[in-house]
Amino acid sequence: MTAPRAGRQTVGMASKSAGLVAAAISFISFGTSGAFVKPLLEAGWSPTAAVTARALVAGLVLLPFVLFSLRGKWTVLWQARWPVLGMGLAGVAVTQVLYFAAIQRIPVATALLIEFLAPLLLVGFTWAVSRKTPAPVVLVGSVLALGGLVLVIGPGAIRAVDPIGLAAAFGAAIGCAVYFVIAARPNNGLPPVALAGAGLLLAAPVLALVGALGLLPFTATFDDLRLLGATTAWWVPLLVVAVVGTALAYASGITASGILGSRVASFIALLEVVSASLFAWVLLGEELSPLQLAGGLLILAGIASVRAERPEVQEPAAGGRHRLTPTAETTEARRPPLPATPNL
Numbered sequence: 001m002t003a004p005r006a007g008r009q010t011v012g013m014a015s016k017s018a019g020l021v022a023a024a025i026s027f028i029s030f031g032t033s034g035a036f037v038k039p040l041l042e043a044g045w046s047p048t049a050a051v052t053a054r055a056l057v058a059g060l061v062l063l064p065f066v067l068f069s070l071r072g073k074w075t076v077l078w079q080a081r082w083p084v085l086g087m088g089l090a091g092v093a094v095t096q097v098l099y100f101a102a103i104q105r106i107p108v109a110t111a112l113l114i115e116f117l118a119p120l121l122l123v124g125f126t127w128a129v130s131r132k133t134p135a136p137v138v139l140v141g142s143v144l145a146l147g148g149l150v151l152v153i154g155p156g157a158i159r160a161v162d163p164i165g166l167a168a169a170f171g172a173a174i175g176c177a178v179y180f181v182i183a184a185r186p187n188n189g190l191p192p193v194a195l196a197g198a199g200l201l202l203a204a205p206v207l208a209l210v211g212a213l214g215l216l217p218f219t220a221t222f223d224d225l226r227l228l229g230a231t232t233a234w235w236v237p238l239l240v241v242a243v244v245g246t247a248l249a250y251a252s253g254i255t256a257s258g259i260l261g262s263r264v265a266s267f268i269a270l271l272e273v274v275s276a277s278l279f280a281w282v283l284l285g286e287e288l289s290p291l292q293l294a295g296g297l298l299i300l301a302g303i304a305s306v307r308a309e310r311p312e313v314q315e316p317a318a319g320g321r322h323r324l325t326p327t328a329e330t331t332e333a334r335r336p337p338l339p340a341t342p343n344l
Contacts, residue, residue, distance in 0.1 A: 015259055016259065016260065018259060019255075019256050019258075019259030019260040019265075020256075020260070020268075022252045022253070022255040022256035022259065023252075023253070023256035023260060023265055023268040023269070024268075025248065025249075025252040026248075026249050026250075026252040026253035026256055026269065027253075027268060027269055027270075027271045027272040027275050028275050029244050029245055029248045029249035029252065030245060030249040030253070030269075030272045030275070030276075031245075031271075031272050031273075031274075031275025031276040031278065031279050032240070032241070032244050032245045032275075032276075032279050033054075033241050033245035033246070033249075033276070034276045034279065034280060035276075035279040035280055035283040035284055036227075036237040036238075036240045036241040036245065037050055037054075037237070037241050037245075038284065039225050039226060039227045039237050040225070040234070040237055040238060042225070042226075043221050043223065043225040043234065044219060044220070044221035045219065045220050045221060046211075046216070046217040046218055046219045046220070047100045047103075047216075047217075048096075048097075048100055048207060048210060048211045048216040048217060048218050049211060049218050049219055049220040050220075050238075051096045051100070051207060052204055052207040052208050052211060052218075053220070053238055053242070054238065054241050054242045054245070054246045055092060055096075055200045055201075055203045055204040055207060055246065056200075056201070056204035056208075057238065057239065057242035057243075057246075058200050058242045058243070058246035058247035058250070059197055059198075059200035059201035059203075059204055059247075060201075061242060061243055061247045062193060062196055062197030062200065062247050062251065063197055063201070065193045065197065065251075066193060066194045066197035066198060069191040069193050069194050070191070070194055073189075076188060076189050076190050076194075077190065077194065077198065079188040079189075079190075080187045080188040080189075080190035080195070083182050083185060083187040083188075083190065083195065084190070084195060084198045084199055084202065085202065086178060086182045087179065087182050087183070087195055087196075087198075087199035087202075087254075088198065088199040088200070088201070088202030088203045088206070089202065089203070089206060090175050090178040090179070090182075091175060091176075091178055091179030091182060091183075091199060092179070092199055092200060092202075092203035092250075093202075093203040093206040093207055093210075094171070094172075094175045095115075095172050095175030095176050095179065096172075096203075096207060097207065097210055097215075097216065098168045098169070098171040098172040098175060099111060099115055099168075099169065099172040100216055101165075101168040101216060102114075102115075102165045102166075102168035102169035102172060103165075104165070104216075105162040105164055105165030105168070106162055106165035106166060106169065109153045109154045110165075110166075110169065111165070111168075111169040111172070112153050112273065113149060113150065113153050114166065114169035114170055114172070114173055115169055115172045115173045115176055116149055116153075116173070116176075116270055116273065117146075117170075117173045118173050118174075118176035118177040118179075118180065118266055118269075119142070119145065119177075119180075119263065119266035119267045119269075119270065120142055120146065121173060121174065121177045122177050122180065122181070122262055122263050122266055123138060123139075123142055123263065125177070126263070135309045137305045137306065137308045137309050138263075138305070138306055138309055140302075140305050141267065141301075141302040141303065141304070141305030141306035141308075142302065142306070143302070144298050144299070144301045144302035144305060145267055145270055145298070145299050145302030145303065145306075146302075147295075147298050147302075148270070148294075148295040148296065148297070148298025148299035148300075148301070148302060149270055149273065149295065149299060150295070151291050151292060151294055151295025151298065152273045152274055152277060152292045152295035152296060152299070153273060153295075176266075177262075177266070180257050180262040180265055180266045180269075181262050182195075183195070183253065183254040183256075183257035183258060183262070183265070184257040184258055184260075184261050184262035184265065185258075186258075192251060192254040192255040192258055193251045193254075195254055196247070196250040196251040196253075196254050197247075197251075199250070200246065200247070200250065221234065222234050225237070228283060253265070253269065256268070263306065264303075264306060264307055267302060267303045267306050268303055270299050270302075270303070271296070271299055271300070271303075274292070274295070274296040274299065277292050277296075
């Protein structure tokens with residue numbers, strides 16, 4: 001191995017490690033949301049009002065970082081306007097609206113299970129577009145991750161329920177998949193924090209409009225509430241979920257997708273349900289069953305299997321040289337930025 005090649009591999013490994021760290025920060029941060037949103041819901045906030053407030057506050061928290069990252073290159077934001085629109089509308093607003101519409105008709109566990117099918121949708125989409133069967137390790141990883149997800153959320157999530165609710169949950173899964181695809185694109189050089197902040201600031205008024213039109217219940221109360229056994233102001237849990245469970249979670253998640261690719265990042269994001277269960281156990285005293293822990297291990301095994309896919313295979317070409325045949329994941333990583341036309 002030559003020195004330059006060894007150097008490139010070292011840089012690549014460091015980049016992948018940074019991506020895994022970012023992905024871990026993201027799913028742990030997202031996992032805190034439930035424990036801090038629950039007191040708001042119990043105090044009288046509707047889910048739509050809570051998610052609108054968290055998106056708005058998170059966008060405002062990220063705004064200084066967005067402005068700093070774009071200093072001197074404001075045209076990048078305009079060049080990446082379609083990814084920003086896609087992130088704000090599909091990746092955040094539509095996903096949230098359809099999820100909350102779904103849980104009005106079907107159990108929360110069922111809606112979560114369907115929404116977190118996003119990684120399998122990405123595998124199926126790549127399969128359909130490339131017409132190339134995914135590697136066995138990817139198929140095995142998909143089965144393991146799905147089985148683990150069922151165990152963590154609860155086997156009771158699989159049941160015959162309202163078809164409109166199922167359709168809404170499936171729409172949320174598509175929105176979630178779009179989030180990972182957009183986050184994994186180069187997006188004309190737009191920094192991840194700028195994509196996250198701009199997307200959240202765009203999503204907030206859309207969510208507010210949904211509530212104002214009466215499409216979903218939209219109520220909020222501003223009295224003191226109970227949090228972790230103590231009485232506190234209503235804005236304390238909102239600030240925590242906005243800063244940690246939204247701003248940090250989206251910024252780190254987009255960073256991870258850009259480094260690892262949408263497939264791996266989406267599978268790692270399944271650990272959010274495990275993280276949420278752990279936080280609910282520690283902070284809210286909710287039960288954590290051995291079945292859920294076993295499900296978490298299955299999800300980890302699925303992630304490891306998906307990551308085991310070889311990034312590229314050498315095939316002999318004319319003249320005794322070798323050419324590289326990229327996998328679906330490396331093809332996605334090399335894909336050029338989105339053009340300045342909407343193609344979601």
